[in-house]
Amino acid sequence: MSELVPTPMDVICGRGKKSKDHAGNARFHYTIRKYKDEYRTATTKDEKTRISLSVLQELRSSSPSGEGPSRFLKLTGDEKWVDIGDSAAREKISQALREAIAQRPPQVRPKRVTRKVDKSKVEYLLSAQKALYITLCEKEGLDADDSDSGTDESSNGFYDTPNTKKRRSPSPEVHLEGSSSM
Structure with missing residues (x-):
C-alpha cells in the first residue's frame, strides 16, 4: 500500500492551523453550511443520517473543477496519513452539522453614547x-x-x-x- 499524501481536496481531521487552513477543509465547511438549514429542519434521526450521507457523497465524489474526490485523512502517531473511512467521516459530518446549527450570530452591543x-x-x-x-x-x-x-x-x-x-x-x-x- 502506498503512503497517502493530502491533496487540496482532502479533509484533514484534527485541530490546529494545518487543518483549519487546508483547502479541503474550507470545501468541507462550505458544504456543511449548504446543508445546515436542511439538517436543522430534519425531524427524525433517519432524515439527519440521510443528510449526512448526502454531504459525504458530495465530498467523496469528484469536485466540480475535476480535481478528484475528497478523502478524510488523519495523521497517525507515526506521522502517516490514513483515511478514516466512511463511518467516521459521516460522524464528523454529523458533528459539524450539529455545531453549525447551534452557532448563533454574534450579538452586536450598542455603542455607548x-x-x-x-x-x-x-x-x-x-x-x-x-x-x-x-x-x-x-x-x-x-x-x-x-x-x-x-x-x-x-x-x-x-x-x-x-x-x-x-x-x-x-x-x-x-x-x-x-x-x-x-
Whole structure:
C-alpha cells in the first residue's frame, strides 16, 4: 500500500492551523453550511443520517473543477496519513452539522453614547437649575440651604424627590469641552 499524501481536496481531521487552513477543509465547511438549514429542519434521526450521507457523497465524489474526490485523512502517531473511512467521516459530518446549527450570530452591543457639551452651556443650565430650586424653596417656605431639602452636594443634587435619596438612572457620559478630564 502506498503512503497517502493530502491533496487540496482532502479533509484533514484534527485541530490546529494545518487543518483549519487546508483547502479541503474550507470545501468541507462550505458544504456543511449548504446543508445546515436542511439538517436543522430534519425531524427524525433517519432524515439527519440521510443528510449526512448526502454531504459525504458530495465530498467523496469528484469536485466540480475535476480535481478528484475528497478523502478524510488523519495523521497517525507515526506521522502517516490514513483515511478514516466512511463511518467516521459521516460522524464528523454529523458533528459539524450539529455545531453549525447551534452557532448563533454574534450579538452586536450598542455603542455607548458620548456627547461633547460646551462647558459654558452646562454652567448656564446648572445656574438656571439652582435659580429654579431657590425659587421653589422660597415658594414652599423652605430654606434653600437646608440639609433636609433632598439634595446632596456630594452627588451634585441629582435626586428625584426630596428626602428619598433615590438615584435616577445614569445618563450617557458627558465630556465637557475645555475640561481637563478628557
